[in-house]
Each structure stands twice: as structure tokens, then as C-alpha cells.
Amino acid sequence: MVNNRATDREESPANPGDRPWVAHSDNRPVDESVVADWTRALRGARPVEPSDVAPDAPSATGGDGLSPGVTVVVRSGAGEDVTGCLDALTGQERAADGERRDVLVVVDGPASPDVAEAVRRFAEDGRVAARLVDSARAGTLSARDAGLAAARTEFTCFLDATDRPGPEFCAAVLTAAAPTVVVVAVDRADAEARLPTTVAGTLVPTGVARRAAARVRDADTDTGPGTGPDTSTETALAADADTLFLATLVAAYDCQLRLAPVTGPCPGAGHRQTVPQEDLTSGVTVRMELLRRLDVLGRGAAPEALALVRSHVHTEVDRLNAHLRTHPDEHAEVVAALDRHAFDDFPYDRLNRGRARALAVAYCFPPYNDASAVVMAKRVRERQDIVDAVFNAMDGNREQDPSIRRISGPYVENEIATDTPTYFSHWGAIEAYCTAGLERIAELERRKGSYDRVYSRAMWPASHFLAAAYKLHNPATTWTAEFSDPAARDVQGQPRVSPLGDSELLTRAGERIRELGLPVLESDNVLDWCEYLAYALADRLVFTNPNQLDYMLSYTPVPQIAATVREKAVISPHPTLPPAFYAMADQTYSLEPGVAHVGYFGNFYATRGLGDVLTALAGLDPATRERLRLHIFTGKADALRAHVAELGIAELVRINPYVRYLAFLNLASKFDCLVVNDALTSDTHARNPYLPSKWSDYAGSGRPVWGLVEEGSPMSTRPLDHLSPVGDVGAAQDVLRKLAAAASESRSGV
Incomplete structure (x- = not known):
């Protein structure tokens, strides 16, 4: 089976000097030893006190060549005034003497002369190293990644140009920092555990964060099974880049979420406001793609991380629900997206x-x-x-x-x-x-x-x-x-x-x-x-x-x-499911080449069985028999094995246990022919009143169907590819010969 999990990518090591952001072409696979065990239990989010962090905590530098300390990345929109944020950073308290602290101002697009002048004046102050970084393209996703790429220190903290951090902000988040911790600044009056939706006001370990950011970018090229990249969807998803980035750190890289209480309004707090429920301007398709990616992240995550990711899922599904109440005609679009991706645990009740x-x-x-x-x-x-x-x-x-x-x-x-x-x-x-x-x-x-x-x-x-x-x-x-x-x-x-x-x-x-x-x-x-x-x-x-x-x-x-x-x-005959359902539970099942493979799913009863096919197979000449294989999935395997052995066809019949429904649909799509049989009613009914529900499942498989039917039965009126009367072994042998001949022609390239 194919593993659809996104491949981790590692950025090239940071240079000691300035590193303006460029689009990376270095896609070497990450050293897996860097990635912590995904199933390790997380400690859970809670307010942290200075005593919680040992002064000799191990460095997060790993092999990234990063220095102890923190780089504060200030994201600025084009023409946005950064002076107030820089002034607030000038007066920051320090957690320890000699602690390195850098400031990067990353502009979404080309920097204006005013921003460049503000950074120059800030750098001249001398207390904090300051640099201006132009991102290669506009957008918060690019700005975040540019800041991570240019950072020289083991931790990176994010702010927006509109933030005004209090004097204890940097010391508080740095005191709480650790190699596998995402630190979230929260107001002391509102220290509630949650996974943030923006990086503003968070501190992350730089090396791990670079890998998480690369993983999010790599996911942009995979929009789900059976689809290719959708540029419009990816552009709209950029607004959710921080959500996916932080969720990736917590769920895929085993980072603990830790809260750092600070005084006053928290940096980024304005960006954490819930978007109005009815505002879904990005479109249903985009929201469903975000849900798909969150679902993938949650797979294999530790329970605490999974709970945090699911909280994001619930928030998004609640927004979809509010939207669908006023736009019910868009429900079909949601269903189509659900069918394309096998969500592990989708909250249909909230939808x-x-x-x-x-x-x-x-x-x-x-x-x-x-x-x-x-x-x-x-x-x-x-x-x-x-x-x-x-x-x-x-x-x-x-x-x-x-x-x-x-x-x-x-x-x-x-x-x-x-x-x-x-x-x-x-x-x-x-x-x-x-x-x-x-x-x-x-x-x-x-x-x-x-x-x-x-x-x-x-x-x-x-x-x-x-x-x-x-x-x-x-x-x-x-x-x-x-x-x-x-x-x-x-x-x-x-x-x-x-x-x-x-x-x-x-x-x-x-x-x-x-x-x-x-x-x-x-x-x-x-x-x-x-x-x-x-x-x-x-x-x-x-x-x-x-x-x-x-x-x-x-x-x-x-x-x-x-x-x-x-x-x-x-x-109204039983419904047939859409084609997507036949690929939802991909099964590995060996089918030897050059022979015709006939599939049958079901038990054997006095009124419904496969006796005609088994007897017909046993009576064929050896050359024809060798080009046929019968695959049976049943709940009565032992009795069937004994019967098949008595007929001398054990080597031609592969007997399997029942499989679950979606696995059955997928297996049904793999055989050269599927057999469905009528109940035997001619001795008790004027006309057969039964239409097997299996017919509706076979009808969507895309495979030829062979019906063993009673005259005038509902099954006999279906569009069958092969038909033989129930009890007519000779007619069943004719069908088997046709299937064997077709397999022989296929093998010889005719």
C-alpha cells in the first residue's frame, strides 16, 4: 500500500552572515534521527514557571550550527510602520547575562525606505543586533519562512509589526523555551491551554521549525488522492499557513505546547480572534483541504497532540456548518471532498x-x-x-x-x-x-x-x-x-x-x-x-x-x-455507491498473471450457493482449468474447503475469510469477473421476488458480472455481462471457457 504521508525535507544549514530568503531547491531528505518519536506522550499545555526549566537544558542546535539565544522575527506588511514594535523590543528585560538576542524585520515583498530607515536606527542603538530581510514573495507564509531561514539562534520568536510586547515578553518566552517546546505567550488573566492559529506571540526551536515549515510547503504539492496541485487552493490556504505550521510542530515533531504568562495584551492576540462563522470567503474547497491536512497530521500523534489538532478540526467544521446553513447547495461540494480523503475521525455531527x-x-x-x-x-x-x-x-x-x-x-x-x-x-x-x-x-x-x-x-x-x-x-x-x-x-x-x-x-x-x-x-x-x-x-x-x-x-x-x-x-433497486468508494480501502491481494480470476463474496445456503460454478470448474478439461482461478470470500471456509477438496479443484480455488465492506468494494474492482447468484425459489414461488443487494455493489466495480439466475427473476433483467441459468452446469462451463479463452488471448497479446 502506498504511504501518502508527506516527506520531511531539511533546509540547508544557516550561514553565519545575513541570509536573505531565496526559494530553496535543496530537497535532501531530513536525517530521521532529528525527528523525535511521534508516539511519545506530551506533557500537556500549562502555564510555566521559571523553575520548570533547568538552567542546563540541552541545546536545540543539533547539527544546525545555531547559537544560544533568540531571534525575534517581526513580520511587516508593505508600507507598515514597524517603529512602535521596535521601540518595545528595545526595552526588553533579559533572562540571563550575555544572552544573544537578534531582531529580524521581514517584509512581505520589497521593503519601503521608511521601514529600512526604522531598522537602521534600531540597529544603531547597539543593544540588539537588527537586520532587514526581504522575502522573495509577498505573504505571511514567505515572511515566516524567511525569518526562520535567516535566524542564527537556536530559538525563533515571531511578532507582527502591530504588536507592542511588554518589557518582560522576551524573557518570559525564552525562560520557557526548550528543544522540543512551542512557547505561546498568553495574558496572565487568560492563561488557557490551546493551540494557537498564528505564530505571532510564539517561540519555536529554530532547527525543528525549519523542518516543519518545509513539510508544510511540501504538502502544497499533494492535494489528496486522485488530484494534482491546485494553485488557487494553495493560494487561499496561505492564510492558514501558521495553523498548519504550528499543528505540524506539535503533532508531527512531538513538540510540547507550553504557555508563558505575560502582563497585558499578548502579541498576536488580535490575530487569534475567531473569524465570523458565516465568513467563508476562501471557499468550501479550501476549508476541506485544510481539514484534510489536519487529519493527516493527527495520524500517529500522541493523545494530547491529537486532541489539540482535533480542536482545530472542530473549529473549522463549525465554520462549515454555519456556512452550510445558509448555503445548503454547497453541501455536495463538502461530500465530494470527504469522499476523496479517508478522514480517520470526521465530526459529521458538527458538520x-x-x-x-x-x-x-x-x-x-x-x-x-x-x-x-x-x-x-x-x-x-x-x-x-x-x-x-x-x-x-x-x-x-x-x-x-x-x-x-x-x-x-x-x-x-x-x-x-x-x-x-x-x-x-x-x-x-x-x-x-x-x-x-x-x-x-x-x-x-x-x-x-x-x-x-x-x-x-x-x-x-x-x-x-x-x-x-x-x-x-x-x-x-x-x-x-x-x-x-x-x-x-x-x-x-x-x-x-x-x-x-x-x-x-x-x-x-x-x-x-x-x-x-x-x-x-x-x-x-x-x-x-x-x-x-x-x-x-x-x-x-x-x-x-x-x-x-x-x-x-x-x-x-x-x-x-x-x-x-x-x-x-x-x-427502487438498492443504490450503487460513487466510484470513489471502490478505492477507499486499498487491499493488497496477489493475482497471478495469465489466468482469469473470478471473484465471489458471500456465504452458501440451501437456497443460494456456488455449486454450479464449482461443479462446472471440476468438469472442465485440464488445460482450460489451469487458466482459471476462483476466489471466494466467505464466513464458512472450513466446510467449503472440504467440498472443494472432494471435487479435486483445491489448487484452483482460493478461499478467504469475509472482509469489511469497503475492503470488499476494493477487492471487487480487482477481479476479471464477479459472480452473483439468485436465491432458488422456483419450487415455492411463481416468480422470484428477490434482488440480491450484492448486485448493486458489483455494478459500481467496473468489472464484468456473471449472474446465475432463475428465469424471470429481478436479477435476470439486470445488465449482466455473462448469464447462466441456475442449475445448468453446462451453461456455467460455457461461461468459464469464455473467461479462460479471454485470459489466454490476453497472455498471448492477441
């Missing part, structure tokens, strides 16, 4: 805070690793409606896979996990879920009012019961209910039965159903009521295919409802 006007009700939902959770996440993304998601906490029944939050997260404000027992159709568990869900929803409604829309999806029946309960309390809410498969019948067409208990919910539902002029269901079966409540009360009904709709209506206990259901019905 969407206060924006959800809809509920997504799914008993199983991300982060739980389950097919029903994945499909509901895809529905949320497809609808592009900001939601509060209500689901059941399934920690004891399903593993968590936080990565699938990337599917639905950009559209979720609040995740509402009810801590109730997890059962498929037990009435007590369903009632507990409904009660807890309504209580949690009511807490949110006290802040935001009733929801305009509710979307529920059942594989798990409890989803529709909670949505129905909410609809009964809020008749004006638009309820859309989806059935992934028939709820009241299993794949063999047999009734699913679970006894119903007394319920205020069903009593109230019955009253509402009568008001609508519909019959009340006379059944004590949970699964019958799951379907009927949605049929009667939902405003819209979603089915994955027409066969499913016809089949479910064929067995409904209330035939009169059929016309109502058809009026509300919408046919």
Missing part, C-alpha cells in the same frame, strides 16, 4: 448540527457491520437529506466497522442508539426499541420541533413499528417505508410467525386505520403487522423490484389494501 429535518429509522445502522446497515446507509446518501438516525445498539450481536460511516455520515446529524435487547421479531424487544426511540426523539424535538420526514427500512421489523409510532404522534410528517425483502414470508415462502402482545401502539394504530376507512388487521403475528402498518399508514412505499411488490400483496391478510399499496409504491 450537520441543527440541520436535520428528517428521521432515518433503521434497527441496524452504521457503525454495525451488517448488510442491512450498509443498504440503509446507502439510502441515506442517495436521498441527500440530512437526518437524525435512530437505531439499536447491537454491540453484542454485530461487530462495529466505523469505516462504513463514510457512506451515510455526511448526511447524519445525530446518531441515536437505543440500548435495548436485540431480536429480529420478539415483541418485547420491539416495544422496548419503540419506547426508547420515541423518548430520544422527543429530547431532540424540544430543541428543533417535529420532523418533516421519516424514512424507515425493514429487514428488521422494529424499524417500521417505530416509524409508525412516530407517524401516529405526528400525522403531518411524511413517512416513507422500504421493504428490503418480504417480512412475513421466508425465502421458502413459509410464514414467519412471532406472537404479538397487548400494545397501546397497536390500539392507537387500529383507531387511525379505521379513520382512514381501512380494515383493522385481525392477526396476532408481529410480521403481519409490520407489513400492514406500513401499507396503511406510510405515505410512500419502496420495493426493490416489481416481483417483490406483487408477491407481498399476493399473501396479505387484507386484500382490500392492495390498491392503496400500489398507489403509494415506488420501485
Whole structure:
């Protein structure tokens, strides 16, 4: 796998004389021994007292040839008056006798005669060495780097021309200095730990800071996976150069953040004011690029450093949230940026805070690793409606896979996990879920009012019961209910039965159903009521295919409802994710050249399996078999290995354990052909009502798909590259021969 972490670059050693800033072309890799262990625990930010710093603290010079002392870099805009700042520096107290102290005035662009004269007069005073440095180009980024490059001392402190440091400022920050410390001057009345957003008022170890600055510059050439440098984005990001520079020192170079209390307004304090939330003139793309870089910095950082970097992330996401409230049409731009970069821990709740006007009700939902959770996440993304998601906490029944939050997260404000027992159709568990869900929803409604829309999806029946309960309390809410498969019948067409208990919910539902002029269901079966409540009360009904709709209506206990259901019905196959999702979790998987690689993902059931393909492969001639490899990812590997060995094809079949969802998508894009098979229903159904959700995942892989289908099934109507009837081994062998021939032609260069 490719390591996208930016490469550290080291500047050439400082010259003993003046060093006007020039663009560096020396890109030799840094000596890694200079970079401290990234995982070493930080001490945490706090006010520092002189006793905290040992007088014989080790020098930060390393191999940089820097002298003990501090260089104060005063950044000046073109034509900006630096006299007041220089006067304040003249009266600075000293931390120790003989301490070296230099002053550099760095001008953004060519220096004016007035600035040059002010520096000359300051230098003539004799108490402090002073120089004027012209940066090669305008901008605070260039000025900061010019100051670091020209510094002769082991520490560099930054000020702006408008700052007026008190007499104890330099002594305070220098007393707190250490080889791996970023010192931040703070007002004694406001000594709050934080990562600053500007270098003004900070002191840094010069050698490490040069490397951090080079790292930030190097990142300018990498704007994310699948993209090239964006000049306009980099120009706009220059305003955030200090944020990235200081975050890099803390997170990537293991520097401790230490506060140095001083009296009076702190240098740089005016620059630390929060930008108005609605002011996002730099554009959404620029803010997302800043977030991407901060996220990369946080990876591998010690906990304290990670917390500080995330505080910056939260600030930026809060700004995005405020902007999107008034510019919701720009949400798609944010989502596209999120899809391009795999954020380790993005605060989706902050991004969407206060924006959800809809509920997504799914008993199983991300982060739980389950097919029903994945499909509901895809529905949320497809609808592009900001939601509060209500689901059941399934920690004891399903593993968590936080990565699938990337599917639905950009559209979720609040995740509402009810801590109730997890059962498929037990009435007590369903009632507990409904009660807890309504209580949690009511807490949110006290802040935001009733929801305009509710979307529920059942594989798990409890989803529709909670949505129905909410609809009964809020008749004006638009309820859309989806059935992934028939709820009241299993794949063999047999009734699913679970006894119903007394319920205020069903009593109230019955009253509402009568008001609508519909019959009340006379059944004590949970699964019958799951379907009927949605049929009667939902405003819209979603089915994955027409066969499913016809089949479910064929067995409904209330035939009169059929016309109502058809009026509300919408046919919508499971969504396919954008191409970016197939590259989010790059997998290393060996595929030998010159043969056709066929992939299959899934378990084997009595009604759904890969028997045709295995039997067909075993019956092929040896030359054809040698040009084929079957790769199976399943949760029942041991039984499959025994069966494959019996068929004599163990050397042709590679059996793997299940992989997580995003890894599955990436692997699916690597094979020459993917196999998907229909459930076997011909003995129990007039027409197959099932459309495998795997089809929607395969459809976005860009790879040919081979369907083993029943006649007239929903799968048989899909745009398959290869098709063979279920149970027809000869037809399966024909497909395998075609794949082997194509591999042979490719190997021979035909």
C-alpha cells in the first residue's frame, strides 16, 4: 500500500552572515534521527514557571550550527510602520547575562525606505543586533519562512509589526523555551491551554521549525488522492499557513505546547480572534483541504497532540456548518471532498448540527457491520437529506466497522442508539426499541420541533413499528417505508410467525386505520403487522423490484389494501455507491498473471450457493482449468474447503475469510469477473421476488458480472455481462471457457 504521508525535507544549514530568503531547491531528505518519536506522550499545555526549566537544558542546535539565544522575527506588511514594535523590543528585560538576542524585520515583498530607515536606527542603538530581510514573495507564509531561514539562534520568536510586547515578553518566552517546546505567550488573566492559529506571540526551536515549515510547503504539492496541485487552493490556504505550521510542530515533531504568562495584551492576540462563522470567503474547497491536512497530521500523534489538532478540526467544521446553513447547495461540494480523503475521525455531527429535518429509522445502522446497515446507509446518501438516525445498539450481536460511516455520515446529524435487547421479531424487544426511540426523539424535538420526514427500512421489523409510532404522534410528517425483502414470508415462502402482545401502539394504530376507512388487521403475528402498518399508514412505499411488490400483496391478510399499496409504491433497486468508494480501502491481494480470476463474496445456503460454478470448474478439461482461478470470500471456509477438496479443484480455488465492506468494494474492482447468484425459489414461488443487494455493489466495480439466475427473476433483467441459468452446469462451463479463452488471448497479446 502506498504511504501518502508527506516527506520531511531539511533546509540547508544557516550561514553565519545575513541570509536573505531565496526559494530553496535543496530537497535532501531530513536525517530521521532529528525527528523525535511521534508516539511519545506530551506533557500537556500549562502555564510555566521559571523553575520548570533547568538552567542546563540541552541545546536545540543539533547539527544546525545555531547559537544560544533568540531571534525575534517581526513580520511587516508593505508600507507598515514597524517603529512602535521596535521601540518595545528595545526595552526588553533579559533572562540571563550575555544572552544573544537578534531582531529580524521581514517584509512581505520589497521593503519601503521608511521601514529600512526604522531598522537602521534600531540597529544603531547597539543593544540588539537588527537586520532587514526581504522575502522573495509577498505573504505571511514567505515572511515566516524567511525569518526562520535567516535566524542564527537556536530559538525563533515571531511578532507582527502591530504588536507592542511588554518589557518582560522576551524573557518570559525564552525562560520557557526548550528543544522540543512551542512557547505561546498568553495574558496572565487568560492563561488557557490551546493551540494557537498564528505564530505571532510564539517561540519555536529554530532547527525543528525549519523542518516543519518545509513539510508544510511540501504538502502544497499533494492535494489528496486522485488530484494534482491546485494553485488557487494553495493560494487561499496561505492564510492558514501558521495553523498548519504550528499543528505540524506539535503533532508531527512531538513538540510540547507550553504557555508563558505575560502582563497585558499578548502579541498576536488580535490575530487569534475567531473569524465570523458565516465568513467563508476562501471557499468550501479550501476549508476541506485544510481539514484534510489536519487529519493527516493527527495520524500517529500522541493523545494530547491529537486532541489539540482535533480542536482545530472542530473549529473549522463549525465554520462549515454555519456556512452550510445558509448555503445548503454547497453541501455536495463538502461530500465530494470527504469522499476523496479517508478522514480517520470526521465530526459529521458538527458538520450537520441543527440541520436535520428528517428521521432515518433503521434497527441496524452504521457503525454495525451488517448488510442491512450498509443498504440503509446507502439510502441515506442517495436521498441527500440530512437526518437524525435512530437505531439499536447491537454491540453484542454485530461487530462495529466505523469505516462504513463514510457512506451515510455526511448526511447524519445525530446518531441515536437505543440500548435495548436485540431480536429480529420478539415483541418485547420491539416495544422496548419503540419506547426508547420515541423518548430520544422527543429530547431532540424540544430543541428543533417535529420532523418533516421519516424514512424507515425493514429487514428488521422494529424499524417500521417505530416509524409508525412516530407517524401516529405526528400525522403531518411524511413517512416513507422500504421493504428490503418480504417480512412475513421466508425465502421458502413459509410464514414467519412471532406472537404479538397487548400494545397501546397497536390500539392507537387500529383507531387511525379505521379513520382512514381501512380494515383493522385481525392477526396476532408481529410480521403481519409490520407489513400492514406500513401499507396503511406510510405515505410512500419502496420495493426493490416489481416481483417483490406483487408477491407481498399476493399473501396479505387484507386484500382490500392492495390498491392503496400500489398507489403509494415506488420501485427502487438498492443504490450503487460513487466510484470513489471502490478505492477507499486499498487491499493488497496477489493475482497471478495469465489466468482469469473470478471473484465471489458471500456465504452458501440451501437456497443460494456456488455449486454450479464449482461443479462446472471440476468438469472442465485440464488445460482450460489451469487458466482459471476462483476466489471466494466467505464466513464458512472450513466446510467449503472440504467440498472443494472432494471435487479435486483445491489448487484452483482460493478461499478467504469475509472482509469489511469497503475492503470488499476494493477487492471487487480487482477481479476479471464477479459472480452473483439468485436465491432458488422456483419450487415455492411463481416468480422470484428477490434482488440480491450484492448486485448493486458489483455494478459500481467496473468489472464484468456473471449472474446465475432463475428465469424471470429481478436479477435476470439486470445488465449482466455473462448469464447462466441456475442449475445448468453446462451453461456455467460455457461461461468459464469464455473467461479462460479471454485470459489466454490476453497472455498471448492477441
